[in-house]
Amino acid sequence: MTEDHFVFGYDEDYEPASAYTPGGLCPIRLGCALGSPPRYHVLAKLGHGSFSTVWMAHDRVRQRNVALKIVVARSLRTSQEREILQRLSKAPRANVVQLLDFFEHASPNGIHQVLVMDLVRPLHYYRSEFRPMFVRTVLRQIIEGLEFIHSCGIAHGDLHPGNVGTAVPEIVPLSVKDVWGCGGRPTTLALVHSSLDLNIDSYPPYLCETMDVEQLILCLAPGVSQRPLSIRILDLGNAYIVDGSPSPKCITPMGYLSPEVAFAQIALGDENAPWDQRSDIWSLAVCIYGLVCKTDLFPFVRDDLLHEMMMYCGEVPDAWRPYVRLNPFPQGDVPGIVLADKLWKAKEASLEWFGVENAPGLVRLLRRMLNLDPSKRPTAAELLRDPYFAEAQDFYPFVYLQRVLTFSRRETIANLFHHLFVSLELAIRGRAPSNRKFFL
Numbered sequence: 001m002t003e004d005h006f007v008f009g010y011d012e013d014y015e016p017a018s019a020y021t022p023g024g025l026c027p028i029r030l031g032c033a034l035g036s037p038p039r040y041h042v043l044a045k046l047g048h049g050s051f052s053t054v055w056m057a058h059d060r061v062r063q064r065n066v067a068l069k070i071v072v073a074r075s076l077r078t079s080q081e082r083e084i085l086q087r088l089s090k091a092p093r094a095n096v097v098q099l100l101d102f103f104e105h106a107s108p109n110g111i112h113q114v115l116v117m118d119l120v121r122p123l124h125y126y127r128s129e130f131r132p133m134f135v136r137t138v139l140r141q142i143i144e145g146l147e148f149i150h151s152c153g154i155a156h157g158d159l160h161p162g163n164v165g166t167a168v169p170e171i172v173p174l175s176v177k178d179v180w181g182c183g184g185r186p187t188t189l190a191l192v193h194s195s196l197d198l199n200i201d202s203y204p205p206y207l208c209e210t211m212d213v214e215q216l217i218l219c220l221a222p223g224v225s226q227r228p229l230s231i232r233i234l235d236l237g238n239a240y241i242v243d244g245s246p247s248p249k250c251i252t253p254m255g256y257l258s259p260e261v262a263f264a265q266i267a268l269g270d271e272n273a274p275w276d277q278r279s280d281i282w283s284l285a286v287c288i289y290g291l292v293c294k295t296d297l298f299p300f301v302r303d304d305l306l307h308e309m310m311m312y313c314g315e316v317p318d319a320w321r322p323y324v325r326l327n328p329f330p331q332g333d334v335p336g337i338v339l340a341d342k343l344w345k346a347k348e349a350s351l352e353w354f355g356v357e358n359a360p361g362l363v364r365l366l367r368r369m370l371n372l373d374p375s376k377r378p379t380a381a382e383l384l385r386d387p388y389f390a391e392a393q394d395f396y397p398f399v400y401l402q403r404v405l406t407f408s409r410r411e412t413i414a415n416l417f418h419h420l421f422v423s424l425e426l427a428i429r430g431r432a433p434s435n436r437k438f439f440l
């Protein structure tokens, strides 16, 4: 089945209608109840990925709102996500999404695994207004989350800004009326098929657009956005337990791929290259850069990716030389430490322009992580001991105030006052504790 079978065709705001097929996605209607006995009342769609749709639901037993990840039926026996989330939930730590419950749900497309998780809002919501002076505390939390995942013997395998979020504060449990009273009418796309051969029960009557959780929270509890942010790493759907068994196929988006996997895929045509926690460290560096600078560090174009990696890392590994001979660098680009230093100097300047605290320290941290040789990359635990997280001089009130003012020239007066109050608080304390939370 293709999108052509549906009258309204493909629209990138929705999951592909053709994924509603035996073995594929589970057809869901807003307002239905899932679980046995039914306890999760589906309120809105939160997103979709290659293997699932994710819904906001109200848990009638615990009287709280949760996220339901409903996985494609063909993954029922193969997905390790539940096992991995259970392993992580045994010693719960704040910076990784928590598995609250799980069950199986039968639909005309098969049996689906449903993972009940705490509600998270993806961090890319903040990309346009990421407060640069708090970057360090956010980064520390992300790395702490990854360090916890790695310490449980797990590699994540799909780190990018869309898979980093923040905990949604417990607001009053939301009913359907609350959600749609604030969020307006759900935007849907009617699914009308043009072929009589399709099983009408295999797909839902309409597709739902993703709800803007941020708007909902602002509407229901405006004060909540002033609370400390608490980072959550999401989507352990491609994670695996590193125990000597082969790693699953790497599905990290092209620009976030580690060089060991990118080289195998691009230069050798090997789509099943092995990867592990060290590959996560590379992807994390690219993810951090994307979150802070709102642009991608590496291109998503296959033909350019390896060249860019070599230029930013300042070396051509011996194993890559045959590839470079066949695909020479454009004239003038001579990869080496001189060019790499120049490129990173420019990156440092743009980080400074964004008002990021200790931009040189952040660049040094990123360059440690972006080593073409996986064995030379620091572990997540070593990253937490990087001087970037230990240096405190930026928290001296006057330096801090100056950064706030620099940034606030590009912001509203309201923000300026907010940051002045935070600065005042810091001035009274002398300095912030190292694990100070991130405020918006």
Ligand SMILES: Nc1ncnc2c1ncn2[C@@H]1O[C@H](COP(=O)(O)OP(=O)(O)OP(=O)(O)O)[C@@H](O)[C@H]1O
Residues within 6 Å of the ligand: 046, 047, 048, 049, 050, 051, 052, 053, 054, 067, 069, 097, 117, 118, 119, 120, 121, 122, 158, 162, 163, 234, 235, 236, 237, 238
């Ligand atoms: N706990 C959650 N709370 C809120 N939204 C979530 C949650 N988990 C996932 N989402 C949203 O749903 C989207 C899809 O989820 P996820 O990435 O886990 O699915 P996937 O099928 O494994 O996707 P991928 O193609 O990345 O492997 C996410 O990008 C995110 O926006």
